[in-house]
Amino acid sequence: MITPSCKKFLDFESPSTSSEAVVFESTATTNTALVGVYNRLVGDNGYGSRLSTLFGITADDFKTSGSYSPSDRRGISMYGASSDNTDIIQPFAQLYSGIERANLCIKFIPQSKLYTSGSATEQALMKRYHGEALALRAQFYYELIRNWGDVPQRFVPAADAENLFPANADRDLTYDQIIADLAIASDLVPWRSEIAEYGSFRFTKGAIKGLRARIALARGGYSLRTKTNTMERSADYLKYYQIAKDECKAIMDNGSHRLNPVYENIFKSLHGTRADNENELMLEVAAFGANANTDSKLGYYNGIRFNAASTYGTGGGGMNAIATYFYEFDPSKDCRRDVTLGIFEITATSKKIINTLNNFTDAKFRKSWTNFDGRSSSQQFAVNWPILRYADILLMYAEADNEIGNGPSATAAEGLQLVQKRAYVGFEGSIPVTPTNKIDFFNAIVKERLLEFGGEAIRKFDLIRWNLINSKFIETRTKLQQLIDGTGPYVNVPNYVYAKEANYNLTPSVTEVATLDLFGGAPNNVLFAPGLNSTTAPAGYTVKNWRRALTTENQITSISTGFAFYFEANKKELLPYPKTALNENTNMVQNFGY
Template identity: 55%
Template sequence: MKMKTRFILFTLLMGFSLISCEDYLDTKSLSKDSQGDIFNDVSNTSSAIVGVYGELIGDNGYGNRLSEILPMAADDFETSGDYNCNDRRGISMYAACSSNPELDDPFRQLYRGIERANLCIKYIPTSTVYQNGSESDKNMMDRYLGEALTLRAQFYYELIRNWGDVPFQDKPSSDYDNLFLEKTDRDIIYEQLLVDLEEAAQYVPWRTEANIPPTRLDKAAVKALRARIAMARAGYSLRRESQQMEQGSEPNTYYQIARQECLEVIERRGDHDLNPNFEDIFRSLHEGRADNTNEIIFEVGAFGGNSKTDSKLGYYNGLRHDRASQWNGGGGVNAIPVYFYEFKREDQRRDVTINIFEVNADEKTEVARADRWTDGKFRKSWTNITGPSQNLAVNWPIIRFSDVLLMFAEADNELNNGPSNKAISALQEVRARAFIDNPDEIEPIPTGQQEFFDAIVHERYLEFGGESIRKYDLIRWNLLNEKFIETRQKLENFMEGTGDYTNVPAVIYYKEASYDPSLSAQEVVEDLDIFFAGNDESTVFYNPAPDASQVPSGYSEARWRDGIEEEYIDSERKGFMQYFEPNRKELLPLYDDIINTNYNLTQDYGY
């Protein structure tokens, strides 16, 4: 709690000490002299940096829209509801109108963060304390400069992966004669961000060197972000000129950057390591603490119980709790039903990632129909907040150690035309954690380049479900359309009970069971009162349902496979990724008013 208290105090100070632009590329600011004076004091500079962090969170940041609305449109999860081009479902079904208000405020908030970061980047090196202060003060100011450079890179990375080429502003607004900037090619922006992050890594200490909390950047976070941006630069993206998905030039240059940065993080196990308890990673986000091994390298802090500084994680998304229950929340994000069957039943990630149950008004569990399964890594009942509260102070994970392992493995495989022993070990580590209690179920790691790449694609699918990574992975691999076609076919087979889903039950018979959120996700699923007619209870989801005449009285029926109908797969209102078009919909349109207020901006990408 001390960590969050300090964050609140710094942010309150920030409100009095620094004014940033209030709108996209606005010119509102203090005079140049008063801006510079702020950075002549270490404490005020600290407040200014926390103000930059403040633009990560809230409803328009990773508290909701950047975490749960813009990215939830892949083969793992999607937002719930029926299609409307002007709301979240228009985004999830790849048919957002440029008038969709969900596109407006996140874009503007990212630029507010950039403006705040630019002020710090400009004035810290010229400040008197930076140039003439004590060695300890200079070191602290260096760290703040490194944090500002890294946060600016995070803001731009988020803009590019959603909107493609965007205006590149690398100075405070007051330094521009004309703020109506044109779009800059993303590769140019990426190149500058990679340079910035290389510099930032010299300034920001490792976590154990400065007792850095997970809501502040450490050297591992800087390096991990540099690796992530390098992987994006090496991968595919939708280009303005060709209107085609194209791979970035000289990809091996960027795979090499990613491999090296990841390797340096991997070699510092005292700072970050895999957490053997997968669930603890996500419990920690709800409890205001670091996870047991600092697997989360960087997370966005949430606090304050309001839409500006808090998050709706666990209320908007996550386990569905009936409104009449003490928790009242969840259900805004739904699992793609066939995703459940991508996990082996012994994989500890399955029941953490996907909720196949919901909590009713009597606070008991009920098996949910297949089109109502939810993302399980966020659950209001994992917090100590009850009642109608929507802001739960649940943090958002930006990057984890397992991501670093898998990026390393992927980059190594690309550079060597096949995986080295180190790459194989990195993938093996992630897979072994998943089956920590069932090591005999671990599949061997392939050694061919394409087969290893395919294994990475699938492992990331299982590892990061619901963490808003899958959509962007599929885009940089240029696999989005292929996976949507594949998933549509799987859904057809699931609905019809054919192929891999021949033995999947059409219905599940269950009784209400007591819900105890202190139990592990796996224990809650094991405690579901399901009638299994003599089969091993653990295989009930993998065997046909018993005949209804065998089912004792008192059991209710949940539509399992029967919960998916043709409308779910192919309809204007609900169809799976119904409006996706390759070489067009990989990016979002700019909001109309943003175009209207800058005559140098164009819509592009077929919008």
């Protein structure tokens, strides 16, 4: 049985002796087959690790920790991955494995007698399963396209394929197919309110419509084109913005999903304790089983850093914040900063202490929010990955409406403001002034999505579809240099701060950060004022490098750690195809620049 509190449905092995005729003539075994498709979302090579924490960075929010190597995760983060990069090979294969499993369901479910002539209940259930399979295939293809571009496509099972080794396919045609598939799927699958037992672990109508909106914006956005080796978008792009707008509006009007009033609770809900009665989490990848195939390494690889000697055991630290990201947030009103950024780490004595400015982590995933204790040697904590949130629906609607209408409507402005007011809880009257013209409103959306979705593997792909990735990288390097020099908006940022350990109380993040023990007072004062500017700490405190932790070399010019050092516009917006895939399928062509 599948319930919102149960993740065991991903612990699946296919009954290899069962034929399609047997599997798809029972709703129970059809469900089992479909669960096998969901299984391809999770694990180390899915959103349990690599797809979630490696492929979506670097942007102007986070990067991978450590020093560059072309053949591992740091090569991806620095836009210098080689075709034999070990972290891209298996995710590529797993996504195609998911497509093959989905293709089997998509072929055989409609052929089932239950689908065509079963009881009304059986037919409705089989149609729901059919819609879920279509949505899953769309998600797999979307992930492939946004990372590799013109990937080979196949919309039938391998046994029915005319060519087992297809060449690269025009991504626009693949996008158009899955956009059409999702329109069908939306009619087959009920709203979340009608199938509450699904929770957010399986596709419901809202999640399907949201995915269709997201893919439509990608189809209507910019991408690196194979024929021209330049970033382009199609002339009819507004057609796809209209699809996105319509789908988002349908979700907004239905009411099955709303904003969670507490931003932090969205992410705590991913850790096991449900605190999302508003169903902001529209689709999440369920993790279970403490293994590499069905669980996740969220909170172990990434998230707040825990010292191995602490009572929590080792965890976190695989992702670092871009140093300027901290200063993008309103310092005293925006609660998202302290949820998103790991400003502190947990020491060997199980207490908290502020990090240096170049050592912040992401923080929406925390081992301390799970039930695992430090005595466990497990690297998997059953933490789920968020695929789609209602906040994204509001902001996608606002973006599409603004683009289509040459300026925002009142509904678009309200959507932006709803997201901002949740972030500025207690200070709702102080949200930024909403622009009324197209360009300024678009820029407000660009900024808001940076603040709202930090560390959720969204920003990089936003920048690409807007054709802003190169200009934002240039802008970020300029900001980093200003921060290093203490000029411009960073003129009052201190060189040093002075800290001591404080109790880690597991209070809400804003309170947790506010109670860090810093000489001079609260962080929102100390981190925005020059302070003592001395390498000698006051009695009882330890010096922590702040601006002094940053240098032009370690932040910008280093071939090992420089920000997005190997990025080249019109070349590195896509990853290289794995060499193993090219060796197996000689009809495929490597992406430009690799």
